[in-house]
Amino acid sequence: MIIGFGFGYPIESILMLLLTSLISYALFKNFRKQKRQNLDPYEERERRRNYYYEQRRRAKEYTREFDLTDEEIERRLDEEFDENNYR
Numbered sequence: 674m675i676i677g678f679g680f681g682y683p684i685e686s687i688l689m690l691l692l693t694s695l696i697s698y699a700l701f702k703n704f705r706k707q708k709r710q711n712l713d714p715y716e717e718r719e720r721r722r723n724y725y726y727e728q729r730r731r732a733k734e735y736t737r738e739f740d741l742t743d744e745e746i747e748r749r750l751d752e753e754f755d756e757n758n759y760r
Contacts, residue, residue, distance in 0.1 A: 681689075741749070
């Protein structure tokens, strides 16, 4: 989140807005960086490993679901349109 304040003449207002927003951004980045540095490297590695395994599992699941031949696509379309016609 970037917060900025500006009062007075237009040029002063713009400069104040830029200055306060840069300060806000720097504070945000420092707090975020500090939060990440406190993690144990082994815990961070394990967390990232779990993330990548989960992404791989999801990718395989999507591959099984959507890696279709032309005939399978046509069959699915026929099934979907047959279901919609009966409702």
